[in-house]
Amino acid sequence: EAKAQGANRLRVYKSEYGEHVSKRTKLLFDLKAALHNQRLSVVYQPQFRLSDHQLSGVEVLARWHHPEEGMIPPDVFIPLAEQHGLICDITDFVMQTAIDELLAADLLYTHFPRVSFNVSAEDFNHSQSTQRFLHNFAKLPSHWSVVELELTETSALLNLEGVKNVLSVLHQRGVQVSLDDFGTGYSSINTLRLLPIQEVKIDQSFIQDITQSAQDARLVKTILAMAKALNLRVVAEGVETPQQAHYLKRAGCEEVQGYLYARPMPLSALVTFVSNLTSSKAQR
């Protein structure tokens, strides 16, 4: 009896496993098709300076609206793309689409002094990596200080030599580098020694409880002090409440990003958002 049960359980496990595999395989297949047919899109999340509430930048985030499954979050399809050699194509799509859209809407330079892109280890791993970046930014006027790459420590350390080589070229052209999800890796501080970095983004997991947890508050203060000493810009991500913003402002954090200010949005909404900001300023 027990044996039969065991066999049963094994069968159940197998079929669940099989389902899991084929679901991922289908998702991968669909992702390839979406990429090929340009059915991915991008959204934009504004960043603000706390001192004067001016726009300081905008982060570009990839979106995939699956025809049957609905929105598939980037935390699902980005790792899938990374594992199956699709991420460079996604990066090219995201960068080119965002630059086209922002230039066409006349939002870059005029309203957003900076546009940030998320990049993966694989984006630095090929002989043509540098060329791809140069090509993706080609429509921008030649000094590229308007462009920022957001790199996580994990992806930076996966391929440190590749990252260094590509960044040394991009750096000469003005491109900025931000260390994303700062504080969550094993050696965030060491990464700062290894790469030319101008900004850190404090991970949202630190921001979440700053007004309740004295420990988290002290950690954030320590990151801010370190960044100041190293002359790095700091952006706090995932700011959701006025209390968090108030705390960050008093602690000397320069820039913020989060649902409190704006959610990620498509270009049309971004245009409206910016024009509302401008008109409310004109009324003051």
Ligand code: C2E
């Ligand atoms: P990330 O770069 O750390 O981006 C921040 C994430 O936090 C975004 O999730 C954003 O929508 C979300 N967020 C922003 N403000 C708030 C807030 O106030 N509260 C909360 N709870 N969340 C907030 P999203 O868009 O789902 O992206 C998740 C991750 O996927 C990104 O984390 C990034 O690592 C990756 N990703 C997204 N787009 C791309 C891309 O084009 N290329 C690569 N390589 N990775 C991407």
Ligand code: MG
């Ligand atoms: Mg990011």
Ligand code: MG
């Ligand atoms: Mg982050």
Ligand code: MG
């Ligand atoms: Mg992240």
